[in-house]
Amino acid sequence: MPELPDVESYRRYLESKALRHSVQGVEVESPGVLEDINPQGLGRLVKGRRFDSAQRHGKYLFTHLDDGKWLGMHFGMTGRLQYFKDEDTRPKHTRCLFKFDNGFDLAYVMPRKLGRIAPLNSVEDFVRERKLGPDVLSLDVKCFRALARKRSGKVKAWLMNQSVMAGLGNVYSDEVLFQTGIHPDCQVKSLGDKRLGELHRATMKVLKSAIKAEADPTRMPKSFLLPHRQAGERCPRCGGEVQSMKAAGRTAWLCPRCQKC
DNA sequence: CTAGATGTTAAGGT
């Protein structure tokens, strides 16, 4: 589920596994995932180079190459990274593979081909060009309220809009709304400073807990709605049945008893 | 077999 907590987990995974070793080669199994570069170009970009750090902005991961360039990765709906040694354990749906000089490989794995890998020279420029808002974790309550006053519309769509703030998707926007008892269709305009403060606080808390759990639903706090986003499941707060609805083109899950406008 | 799934973008409607 590559929203902010998932991508932050991938960033830490990459930092712990794949830094310091130089890249010997690249295999591109699905050229369609490459943007602004072809397989040959990607080879030229990374061969002989090392990844020496990794940054995240919203749902994007950026790895820094030791000659100053960057590789940006987005994970679509199903992407992840896997570091492995034995060729027999090469993951299914590996779309791109980085081969290191220590014999290990880093696979960019993505069943549905909705993510992209792109070269870039500057993270700041990339964020500006893609019109990404500030990373959600960087927002203090003042900024959060200021963003809310700039737009109208429904709160779930607002939270998921990457050009407002970057990082929340369908799952975690549901979670922060559940934690604050706010209905997804609630108008942003109708939220006062107090509600916005609560929403900001819950957002930080949810994201930090999820990162701590390495975005694994089975390790989330018991109070989370996240593992109960399916028909027949019960609200962890009131025990009532959870409900789904369409919001911003996605399926939102909520507890109709706990969440009101 | 069919419908829907964590994302993004474009296109069309109101």
Add this chain to the structure above:
DNA sequence: CACCTTAACATCTA
């Protein structure tokens, strides 16, 4: 202009 919904992308699973 601002907002809303839908479709498309490819593949797996309920």
